[in-house]
Amino acid sequence: MALLREDGLDAVSMRRVADRLGVAPNSIYAHVADKAALVDELIDAMLAGVPTPIDGGWRERIERVMRDSRRELLAHPDLVPFALVRQSVGPNALRLGEITLTALREAGVDGAAAVTGLQVLLVHTIGSAAFETGRTQDPDPSARHRRGRERAAAFGGVTAELSEPISRWSGDDVFERGLAWLLDGLVSGRTARP
Amino acid sequence: MALLREDGLDAVSMRRVADRLGVAPNSIYAHVADKAALVDELIDAMLAGVPTPIDGGWRERIERVMRDSRRELLAHPDLVPFALVRQSVGPNALRLGEITLTALREAGVDGAAAVTGLQVLLVHTIGSAAFETGRTQDPDPSARHRRGRERAAAFGGVTAELSEPISRWSGDDVFERGLAWLLDGLVSGRTARP
DNA sequence: CAACTCAATTGGTCGGCGTACAATAGCCGG
DNA sequence: CCGGCTATTGTACGCCGACCAATTGAGTTG
Secondary structure, eight states: OHHHHHHOGGGOOHHHHHHHHTSOGGGGGGTOSOHHHHHHHHHHHHHTTSOOOOSSOHHHHHHHHHHHHHHHHHHSGGGHHHHHHOOOOOHHHHHHHHHHHHHHHHTTOOHHHHHHHHHHHHHHHHHHHHHHHHHHSOOOSTTOOTTHHHHHHHHTTHHHHHHHHHHHSOHHHHHHHHHHHHHHHHHHOOOOOO | OHHHHHHOGGGOOHHHHHHHHTSOGGGGGGTOSOHHHHHHHHHHHHHTTSOOOOSSOHHHHHHHHHHHHHHHHHHSGGGHHHHHHOOOOOHHHHHHHHHHHHHHHHTTOOHHHHHHHHHHHHHHHHHHHHHHHHHHSOOOSTTOOTHHHHHHHHHTTHHHHHHHHHHHSOHHHHHHHHHHHHHHHHHHTOOOOO
């Protein structure tokens, strides 16, 4: 985690981690099956920073869990892309999942629909974090290619219309509005159209 | 794209692509700045398979765009994680964005809120695809570690309750229900709580 | 207290990766 | 015919994840 905070995910290689621990690279494989497994444990370590809400209504508790998860995700941008794809379901992910599930049942959502609701909330929270981190980072101008000019020309002035408000608006809106809409829909009990 | 379909994203290395083209590895850098740029073009090539809806109401057109995008995403699972994080905004992504924006305005959503709505829809569509592909793939049992047993034990019987319905239910529900809720919320005009 | 056991660690190595650098080949307008 | 430029090439550097056989060392047992 220290290595990740200092120099990003690229710095988290088996060799660098081993160096940091004063250990040979191969030794890590005695504790972790894979590099993917190591990243999985990093993800769960990140989720350890999300507190468990106790007081408040069901909606407030869910909002707190999602907001705090989002905060932790944005604090570790390099892990975000993996959080959605790799469902490692470590102990902390499980803890937050249980919290959300019981809150949903408290809201009158029955078991099967509650699981779907949890998944929708996860997709929105992690997805919006991924969207925001992707828009924020990568400020390296040296990697830009010569054809960048051609491409911009092909897009015409439309790019400005679309991407300019995107960069001006805060990503909080995307998260907060989507969260409110999803929670509204969840308790409305309406079923999906075919 | 052929290399991606045949052997997955790992096969899409500068060297393998060059081999397939009968060319030296470095030659590619004359046409593409980076490997990331190459993946960006792959993403837009994938989105080329999403047709442009013409007839139907605004809601039906949006649903078609999102459903077709989802179909294309699920057909190219290896690209999904990058679709959210790297907003390359190629010509096809721009085309679909414009379609959705005009449909939203048709629904009475004004400019600024329309952009937010588009982003929320993108997050849900790509995010749910990422969630589903992550759950589907990675069926390799050899990579499992010895501590897998310990971890499963620590989770107790709760893992079954949470992950068993997840794997039985179709990912279509997550996508369709979330999409319906978001569209409902979009036109309701309700503002986000602080 | 010595012998045994077994997880943890190690050196060495393999194949592959992205990409920088300098030099070359091929084409095209003047 | 030629000068310039783009596309291409050979070579090479440094890094990566992962495997193998061999060794260490701490804890348990007799």
